[in-house]
Amino acid sequence: xxxxxxxxxxxxxxxxxxxxxxxxxxxxxxxxxxxxxxxxxxxxxxxxxxxxxxxxxxxxxxxxxxxxxxxxxxxxxxxxxxxxxxxxxxxxxxxxxxxxxxxxxxxxxxxxxxxxxxxxxxxxxxxxxxxxxxxxxxxxxxxxxxxxxxxxxxxxxxxxxxxxxxxxxxxxxxxxxxxxxxxxxxxxxxxxxxxxxxxxxxxxxxxxxxxxxxxxxxxxxxxxxxxxxxxxxxxxxxxxxxxxxxxxxxxxxxxxxxxxxxxxxxxxxxxxxxxxxxxxxxxxxxxxxxxxxxxxxxxxxxxxxxxxxxxxxxxxxxxxxxxxxxxxxxxxxxxxxxxxxxxxxxxxxxxxxxxxxxxxxxxxxxxxxxxxxxxxxxxxxxxxxxxxxxxxxxxxxxxxxxxxxxxxxxxxxxxxxxxxxxxxxxxxxxxxxxxxxxxxxxxxxxxxxxxxxxxxxxxxxxxxxxxxxxxxxxxxxxxxxxxxxxxxxxxxxxxxxxxxxxxxxxxxxxxxxxxxxxxxxxxxxxxxxxxxxxxxxxxxxxxxxxxxxxx
Amino acid sequence: xxxxxxxxxxxxxxxxxxxxxxxxxxxxxxxxxxxxxxxxxxxxxxxxxxxxxxxxxxxxxxxxxxxxxxxxxxxxxxxxxxxxxxxxxxxxxxxxxxxxxxxxxxxxxxxxxxxxxxxxxxxx
Numbered sequence: 001x002x003x004x005x006x007x008x009x010x011x012x013x014x015x016x017x018x019x020x021x022x023x024x025x026x027x028x029x030x031x032x033x034x035x036x037x038x039x040x041x042x043x044x045x046x047x048x049x050x051x052x053x054x055x056x057x058x059x060x061x062x063x064x065x066x067x068x069x070x071x072x073x074x075x076x077x078x079x080x081x082x083x084x085x086x087x088x089x090x091x092x093x094x095x096x097x098x099x100x101x102x103x104x105x106x107x108x109x110x111x112x113x114x115x116x117x118x119x120x121x122x123x124x125x126x127x128x129x130x131x132x133x134x135x136x137x138x139x140x141x142x143x144x145x146x147x148x149x150x151x152x153x154x155x156x157x158x159x160x161x162x163x164x165x166x167x168x169x170x171x172x173x174x175x176x177x178x179x180x181x182x183x184x185x186x187x188x189x190x191x192x193x194x195x196x197x198x199x200x201x202x203x204x205x206x207x208x209x210x211x212x213x214x215x216x217x218x219x220x221x222x223x224x225x226x227x228x229x230x231x232x233x234x235x236x237x238x239x240x241x242x243x244x245x246x247x248x249x250x251x252x253x254x255x256x257x258x259x260x261x262x263x264x265x266x267x268x269x270x271x272x273x274x275x276x277x278x279x280x281x282x283x284x285x286x287x288x289x290x291x292x293x294x295x296x297x298x299x300x301x302x303x304x305x306x307x308x309x310x311x312x313x314x315x316x317x318x319x320x321x322x323x324x325x326x327x328x329x330x331x332x333x334x335x336x337x338x339x340x341x342x343x344x345x346x347x348x349x350x351x352x353x354x355x356x357x358x359x360x361x362x363x364x365x366x367x368x369x370x371x372x373x374x375x376x377x378x379x380x381x382x383x384x385x386x387x388x389x390x391x392x393x394x395x396x397x398x399x400x401x402x403x404x405x406x407x408x409x410x411x412x413x414x415x416x417x418x419x420x421x422x423x424x425x426x427x428x429x430x431x432x433x434x435x436x437x438x439x440x441x442x443x444x445x446x447x448x449x450x451x452x453x454x455x456x457x458x459x460x461x462x463x464x465x466x467x468x469x470x471x472x473x474x475x476x477x478x479x480x481x482x483x484x485x486x487x488x489x490x491x492x493x494x495x496x497x498x499x500x501x502x503x504x505x506x507x508x509x510x511x512x513x514x515x516x517x518x519x520x521x522x523x524x525x526x527x528x529x530x531x532x533x534x535x536x537x538x539x540x541x542x543x544x545x546x547x548x549x550x551x
Numbered sequence: 552x553x554x555x556x557x558x559x560x561x562x563x564x565x566x567x568x569x570x571x572x573x574x575x576x577x578x579x580x581x582x583x584x585x586x587x588x589x590x591x592x593x594x595x596x597x598x599x600x601x602x603x604x605x606x607x608x609x610x611x612x613x614x615x616x617x618x619x620x621x622x623x624x625x626x627x628x629x630x631x632x633x634x635x636x637x638x639x640x641x642x643x644x645x646x647x648x649x650x651x652x653x654x655x656x657x658x659x660x661x662x663x664x665x666x667x668x669x670x671x672x673x674x675x
Contacts, residue, residue: 338634339561342656346567349659366563418562454607481607 021120025103027078029053029071032115041090041099041120077105078113087123095282096165098127128164132295135159139302152306153185156276156299161187164292166278167258168192171266172209173274173307174221181217181275183207188256195255199248209239220263220275226289226296229261232279260284264296268304329381336377344370376445380515383442396523398546399440401431401465401472408444409463412452420458423448427465431472433543439519440543443527444476446512447539451478454537467545471525475540482533491529492517516541553670556591558582558614559603559632564655568601568632575663585609589617592624599669602649604633604640612647619648628669632657 015022021038025031034042034049042049054074055067085102100121105113138159142152153171160169168188172181186193186204197203211218215238220227229235236249236256258279266274276296280288347367354360409423416423433440451461459479466473483491492513520527520541531537555577559565569579580597582588585608588600600618604611611631618624630651631644644652650672651665 335634338636338655339564342634343561343563343567345656346571346659347563350567350570363567366566370563 019122021118023049023054023118023120024106025054025074025116025118027074027113027115029055029074038120041097041122073103074116077103077116097122098124128291131159131163132291135163136295136298136302139299143302143306146309147306149184149303149306149310152302154187156303157185157187160276160278160295164278166280168256169276169278170204171274171276171303172217173266173303174272175208179211181209181211181221183209184274192256196252199252199255200245202245207239210241212238212241215239216261216263217275217277220265221272224265224267224272226262226264226293228284228286228289229263230259230283232256232258232261235261257281262289262292264289264293266300266303267297268300271304273300273304273307333377333381337374340370340373340377343367344374376442376512380442380446380512383439383515383519396434397436398432399435399437401433401474402427404437404440405444405463405465405474408441408448412445412448415449416452416461419452419455421452421455422460424460424462425464426462429467431465431467432546433472434546435519435523435543439523442512443516443519443541444474446516447476449512450539451476451480451537454478454480456480459536468542470545471542472545473540473542475538477536477538479536482535482537483529483531484533485531488529488531492527552576553598554578554580554595555666556580556582556588556597556600558584558588558600558606558611560584560606561603564603571659571662572666575666577666585614588614592618596624597627598673599666600627600629601632601653601666602629604631604635604644612643612649615644615647615649626673628673630665630669 015035018035019037021041022033022035023031023038024033031049031052031054034046036046039046039049055071085100087098087100090097090099100119100123102119102121103116104119106115106117108114135156139152139155142155157169157171160166168186170183170187171185173184175182183204183206193204209217211221216227216229216235217238219225232253233249236252237246240246256279259281260283261277261279262284263275263277265272266276276292276299278292344367347363347370351360351363351367354363405425405427409425413423448461448463455461455478461479462477464475464477517527520543524544525542527539527541529537529539552575555572557565557568557572557579559568559581560583565581569581572579580591580595582591584606588602602611602615609617611633615629615631618627618629628650629648630653631647631649632653632655633640633644634655635643636654641652650669653662653665
């Protein structure tokens with residue numbers, strides 16, 4: 001049959017206008033005709049195709065179909081047997097396209113197959129849409145299962161590189177400060193990634209990219225629209241403000257080997273959650289941008305939900321911890337207050353009955369000291385609370401160490417003498433430190449108080465200070481019962497269980513040491529302890545030295 | 552009236568409690584810790600032992616157990632005297648064989664009432 005017989009005015013119009021390719025194949029395996037669309041897909045002119053054996057045309061197949069198969073399929077159809085629709089990967093103009101070929105027989109009045117008509121349909125868009133939907137479903141499933149952020153991000157980037165056939169893809173989340181993006185997931189051939197990371201000296205995962213003015217990243221974020229860049233070197237440069245990295249950009253671009261980069265916003269409704277970045281070896285079109293942007297809107301919702309959910313979980317955990325901390329503080333403080341309250345109330349009651357003035361005054365003094373102790377405990381508590389809230393306004397004064405120690409020792413000496421303990425000070429030189437006086441005072445009182453409590457009768461306490469680089473190290477050493485090595489790390493934790501039935505190791509000092517640690521660390525110093533059970537302990541802390549005033 | 556052994560490491564508590572008990576006419580000996588306590592027990596058998604829990608070395612409960620296990624001392628009434636006021640702590644006191652558990656801070660009248668009670672029981 002000649003094509004001319006098919007040709008009527010309307011048929012010609014249709015034949016020429018359809019976007020699907022129509023190829024007529026004769027039973028002798030030659031091409032009968034090909035419409036304009038088919039010629040376009042094949043990249044050949046009509047004259048080049050017509051009359052040639054169909055297996056020579058090969059439809060731009062990656063792996064040409066063997067002659068035998070062609071002949072076989074033609075015979076099948078000629079024999080009236082159906083030929084399944086097939087999908088092939090074709091390369092037209094260097095572009096990978098997916099085409100579906102539907103072959104149908106053309107029969108004459110007697111039922112004999114006189115020609116085979118092949119519809120060649122470019123279904124690339126449909127395939128891509130299918131994949132997009134599949135990926136979104138996967139992401140949603142993961143999110144419903146309660147998968148971790150990392151899993152979801154990885155699924156997205158892997159999906160983008162494998163299904164959407166980008167050479168690389170990455171997900172960035174917008175940081176709280178809204179000034180930078182953090183890379184949460186990366187998908188690219190691992191060999192290329194390793195090379196690039198080695199060169200840049202920076203890891204891709206977790207990388208924080210600043211939002212520099214005018215950079216493609218910033219444009220995506222601010223405009224909330226897709227941005228396509230062909231200038232890969234500029235694109236890489238825009239990820240950093242470091243000079244040396246920017247200088248390496250051309251080398252990195254070469255290693256990564258992409259031709260075109262695209263960034264789309266990850267949107268949860270109108271809220272920008274982050275961006276998706278992708279790189280391709282071919283030129284990306286607005287269609288690609290649209291597709292990726294659409295994906296970004298859907299994926300954005302899933303990402304947002306996952307992030308919010310994890311943030312919620314974290315906030316809940318933090319809250320539970322704080323709640324427990326609050327309970328511990330309440331229990332510890334009320335516990336610590338019990339002894340001085342007992343002393344205070346007992347002393348005052350007895351003082352009220354005591355007729356002898358001297359004895360009465362002794363009792364009242366005892367009561368007053370116990371009151372001071374209660375004050376200190378509550379003061380410590382407030383300190384810890386303040387510092388934990390980081391609201392402690394650090395009053396940085398220059399405090400003379402020798403003077404401060406003198407004041408404290410003077411206050412604590414009566415106590416020490418009662419237990420026949422000697423306090424010795426050995427401050428090498430007059431050191432000035434940067435701290436606040438009350439803080440230092442509290443720390444010293446705490447340490448010396450402990451040294452007295454846990455010391456043997458007739459024992460010694462020695463206080464030393466020396467310069468160690470830019471810091472002054474102050475130590476309080478006692479000849480007391482010491483602390484077991486296992487308990488050392490818990491000491492400064494403060495809120496460890498006082499309720500453990502084991503003997504009081506440093507039970508009463510719990511809050512004080514924690515407060516001390518917070519204060520010292522707030523001024524940039526360190527606090528620590530060395531101890532030998534049975535022989536004694538040495539508590540030490542460091543504070544920055546204030547520059548000496550020039551006389 | 553009675554001989555009381557007071558075991559507590561807090562000097563102020565000791566002073567005050569001693570005064571209170573002496574005003575009632577009792578004779579009070581003091582021990583600072585577990586070792587001290589057993590030293591004093593070797594020398595003289597008291598009519599009542601008042602025992603603090605939170606002490607360096609063996610805590611009061613451990614001391615109480617030892618006292619109650621020793622034939623020579625098991626009949627002496629023991630009152631735990633402590634800031635550990637939780638239900639668990641009270642249970643621990645009774646588990647270790649104590650005859651009473653007195654909380655700190657304490658009400659003087661109640662304290663003396665318990666002391667009287669324990670001494671009266673022991674006499675029988």
